[in-house]
């Protein structure tokens with residue numbers, strides 16, 4: 001099976017490259033090798049390449065910048081995926097396209113399922129939703145995988161910032177009234193091949209590690225893990241901030257965007273592991289010297 005990964009230099013794309021290199025015939029395209037704002041380049045590059053599966057892990061992911069660069073956000077997150085989806089359809093290949101929990105408005109208080117109404121409250125969310133629709137309208141077999149709070153070793157995310165701040169300062173704080181689920185790139189890489197076959201159902205699929213937490217709980221667990229693994233940090237507890245106090249954010253963010261992985265479990269018989277286990281595994285593997 002030949003796989004092309006777009007966004008191969010990003011947090012998720014790098015992890016997919018590393019995890020698939022020994023298992024599949026895989027070609028990665030990073031931003032320098034394929035610019036999604038250049039549609040001629042997309043067509044030339046992809047039409048000249050043979051593949052069975054294309055994974056699109058690229059995106060304009062800076063949520064605040066999307067507010068001021070709306071056209072660019074839609075170009076990369078919505079219009080380019082339509083071109084990619086059409087090329088995949090015409091080649092008889094399957095597209096697996098990543099989307100986000102930020103397509104929801106955050107008004108719900110129980111995990112979002114795939115059939116819940118998407119009502120984005122930011123330009124990033126709007127552009128990701130438009131990208132989903134582009135992909136889904138093009139071919140029944142294409143899959144849109146919504147993930148949340150992605151972390152992994154290839155590009156720093158929230159958890160790495162917390163650990164660094166805790167190592168440099170006596171006090172750290174994180175938002176206590178915004179909820180979702182941290183999701184490990186390693187776990188996403190493990191689940192995705194189940195959907196590579198052309199005859200496997202397409203549509204929208206939610207995938208996140210199990211459980212839910214606030215950013216404060218996520219940060220506290222990261223520091224607890226550091227302590228448990230003997231990783232030094234000055235701060236031991238995480239104070240609470242409020243979502244409404246984040247005055248320097250440009251974009252609105254959903255207060256609750258937990259994704260239910262029930263459909264994934266129903267389709268595969270597998271359940272994602274708990275977010276606390278995934279975070280502990282990451283910290284032990286990439287921060288612990290023991």
Ligand SMILES: NC(=O)c1ccc[n+]([C@@H]2O[C@H](COP(=O)([O-])OP(=O)(O)OC[C@H]3O[C@@H](n4cnc5c(N)ncnc54)[C@H](OP(=O)(O)O)[C@@H]3O)[C@@H](O)[C@H]2O)c1
Pocket residue numbers: 007008009010011012013030031032034035036037056057058059060061076098099100101102128146147148149150151155
């Ligand atoms: N991170 C999260 O918490 C999260 C949550 C929900 C959903 N997602 C989704 O998961 C997917 C992967 O996200 P990630 O965390 O891996 O983000 P990331 O680390 O920011 O990776 C995105 C990649 O897209 C590339 N890219 C940006 N503009 C491009 C362009 N014009 N042409 C080609 N490539 C371009 C970036 O390259 P440069 O860096 O070189 O520009 C980067 O390699 C995205 O679809 C994102 O929306 C992420």
